[in-house]
Amino acid sequence: MLLKNYKIDFERELSALYDEYEIDSFFYILLEDFHHMKRVDLALNPNFELSPEMHHQWENVVSQLKEHRPIQYILGETEFFGLPFYVNENTLIPRPETEELVDWIIKENLQVEKNEGLRILDIxxxxGCIAISLAKNLPNAKVYAIDVSEKALATAQRNAERNQVAITFIHQSILETDDLQQKYDIIVSNPPYVRNLEKVEIKKNVLDFEPHSALFVEDNDALVFYRKITELATQNLSENGQLYFEINQYLGKEMVWLLEKYSFKNIELRKDIYDNDRMVRGVFR
Structure with a gap:
């Protein structure tokens, strides 16, 4: 079968579940992964033939997409901040909004990092997408990363090796931590922040496959991780140290109040590309 003809079947099989843009995105992601071809390559090779084995491979992916399995989990990898990352059901799939947070940290600290180096902790x-991207772009920084999941840390370690950066990984429950043991210039976290009441807004591919422990918090204590991390930051940030968070878009004001309560200064709330309150930074003095 010609691949250009199979594309019609591919689109038809998925049209009841995904919109045209998503299907198009899936097709060209798979085209590059399976055949190392881009959109223009297919246009220049209209007679590209699918072998029976390759046809089976495509159909296997279609079957999984029909079950709403994320394409990143199907392929076992994704891209974040221009870097390749392994992903699996033990880790959240990195989001574009988190790239904006990483970009903010790099731009704010690049000159300081060149002159002095930084100690950075990712909670x-x-x-490992935040820690690794920061280590790659702030090469003089010493980067540490904490997670409660040993399986997630194993994946993060593989990603650090894949991207050739040195990260100190720590297996630790932040909610059970009383002290971080050392001072950091930057503490950053994208903790669980989706309230159970917001599950109705979550797509099936996220709800059924991504780890709930990394996504959801109780409705009556949505800031539990932020409060704990902010409290620890007051003990473990260096003078003029910075605390960065990715946040729940509905709780921007509450996050500003939280940082003010703990005496952070120069607090800035930023929106993401979708115009949602998505990240906040405070300086501890």
């Missing part, structure tokens, strides 16, 4: 590292 709830998951795939």
């Amino acid at each position: 709830g590292t998951g795939t």
